[in-house]
Each structure stands twice: as C-alpha cells, then as structure tokens.
Amino acid sequence: MRINEAKRRMLEGNPVLGPVIGLGAPLIAETFSLAGCDYVIIDQQHGAWDDTTTLQAFRGIMVGSAVSLARVPRNDYYSIGRVLDQGALGVIVPMVNSAEEAEAAVYATRYPPRGGRSWGPFGAGGYGPDYGDRADDEILLLVQIETRQATERARDILAVDGVDGCWIGPLDLARSLGADYHSPAGAPEVEAAIEGVLTACRETGKIPGIYAAGIGKRRLDQGFLFVTMCNDEMLIVDGVKRMLKSLRSDRD
Numbered sequence: 312m313r314i315n316e317a318k319r320r321m322l323e324g325n326p327v328l329g330p331v332i333g334l335g336a337p338l339i340a341e342t343f344s345l346a347g348c349d350y351v352i353i354d355q356q357h358g359a360w361d362d363t364t365t366l367q368a369f370r371g372i373m374v375g376s377a378v379s380l381a382r383v384p385r386n387d388y389y390s391i392g393r394v395l396d397q398g399a400l401g402v403i404v405p406m407v408n409s410a411e412e413a414e415a416a417v418y419a420t421r422y423p424p425r426g427g428r429s430w431g432p433f434g435a436g437g438y439g440p441d442y443g444d445r446a447d448d449e450i451l452l453l454v455q456i457e458t459r460q461a462t463e464r465a466r467d468i469l470a471v472d473g474v475d476g477c478w479i480g481p482l483d484l485a486r487s488l489g490a491d492y493h494s495p496a497g498a499p500e501v502e503a504a505i506e507g508v509l510t511a512c513r514e515t516g517k518i519p520g521i522y523a524a525g526i527g528k529r530r531l532d533q534g535f536l537f538v539t540m541c542n543d544e545m546l547i548v549d550g551v552k553r554m555l556k557s558l559r560s561d562r563d
C-alpha cells in the first residue's frame with residue numbers, strides 16, 4: 312500500500328503544508344499536488360464536490376506529491392466510510408465537541424477490531440492488494456476543534472485512541488467565542504484558545520493542525536505540524552486582484 316508520507320512526516324515531528332480545495336475542480340487539486348504540496352484537502356463540507364468530481368480529484372492528486380484528504384460534511388459513519396472507499400488517505404471531521412463524538416469518528420474510520428468501518432473500497436483499491444491490512448495505520452484522522460466547548464474538552468477529545476490529531480478552525484472558533492478574530496480586541500481571546508489546544512496536543516502526543524491562510528509561517532513557528540496555507544478560491548482571487556492592480560497602475 313502507498314505510504315501516507317504526510318502522516319509519517321508529522322509523526323516524526325516534521326510539518327506538512329497544503330491547501331483546502333472547495334471549487335469542485337479536480338484539475339485544481341491535481342495542480343496543487345504537481346506543484347509539490349504535501350497534501351490536498353477536498354472540502355466536502357463547504358465546497359462544490361460530488362461523488363464523481365471527488366473521485367476524479369483523488370486520482371489526480373495521486374499523480375503528484377500530495378496525499379489525498381477530505382473534510383467530510385458531518386461526523387457521519389456513512390459519509391466517512393464512503394470518502395475513504397473513494398481513495399482518501401485522511402479524513403477531517405468537523406465540529407467534534409466531545410470525546411464521545413471523537414470515538415464515533417474513530418469507529419467510522421478504522422476497520423474492526425479498532426473500529427467498525429465497513430469493507431468495500433473502490434477508488435482506494437488502487438493503493439494495492441494489502442490495503443485492508445494497512446489502511447488503519449496509513450489513514451490520517453483529524454478532528455476539528457472549532458467551538459468553545461471543544462477547546463474546553465480538547466485534551467479529552469485528543470486522548471481518544473485512533474484520533475491522530477486535530478485541525479483548528481479559527482474563524483468558527485472566533486464566532487463560538489463571540490470574538491472578532493481580525494480585531495485587536497478579539498484576537499487575544501482566540502489566540503489563547505488556540506494555544507490551549509496546542510498544549511492539549513503536546514500533552515496527548517497528537518498532531519496539531521490549523522487553517523492558517525496568510526499566517527502560515529507564524530503557525531509553523533508556534534509548533535503546528537499540519538498547516539493549511541490557503542484555499543483555492545482565495546488564491547485565485549488574490550492573484551487576480553494583484554494582477555489587475557499592477558496593470559491598472561501602469562496605465563494611470
């Protein structure tokens with residue numbers, strides 16, 4: 312079976328970088344992989360993906376350096392199992408607020424006896440005939456910590472056996488805290504909550520991850536290992552704006 316190099320590197324203490332892709336275009340996912348990213352997240356929660364385009368994206372990602380990951384729409388046994396069957400080597404589960412919810416994510420992700428995932432990979436069959444024997448070790452399970460409740464229970468959530476780490480969602484976390492993440496007044500409260508989750512990761516030996524568009528270097532310096540550096544829409548919009556500004560200023 313193909314080794315999940317991103318997971319392997321993080322377990323060795325080395326950070327990995329990648330985007331989250333929401334526009335539903337498989338070729339964009341493939342392009343990021345060919346550009347040298349460590350992973351690519353297919354965002355089924357907030358993105359424009361269906362079964363066909365998801366499968367195409369996973370196949371495209373395989374031709375480059377990246378590992379295929381997916382953020383599922385919800386903490387649901389069938390949603391998690393289906394995206395793994397399609398070929399995801401990692402799953403990000405949103406809005407996990409308790410140890411019990413983390414246990415449900417593990418149950419859906421791992422095969423018996425470590426969990427209760429049902430057998431039936433189709434896209435994942437391309438990883439090799441030993442997929443069934445090695446999938447539990449290669450698949451990465453990250454739970455999202457993005458509410459006040461989750462930050463208060465972060466240590467218990469991360470201590471669940473089978474959870475590899477977390478992915479902090481700063482914007483939803485700020486909303487849950489009633490703080491403005493982008494204001495001088497609100498940012499300290501959000502940052503304190505983020506530091507608390509980072510500490511919980513260190514105490515439990517789990518992988519700390521975060522969405523870090525625009526501040527990836529800062530999050531790497533903090534000690535985050537799974538750093539999401541951008542999303543596809545943001546990158547396109549920012550690039551177009553910079554080009555327009557440059558060309559229009561040349562004519563003024």
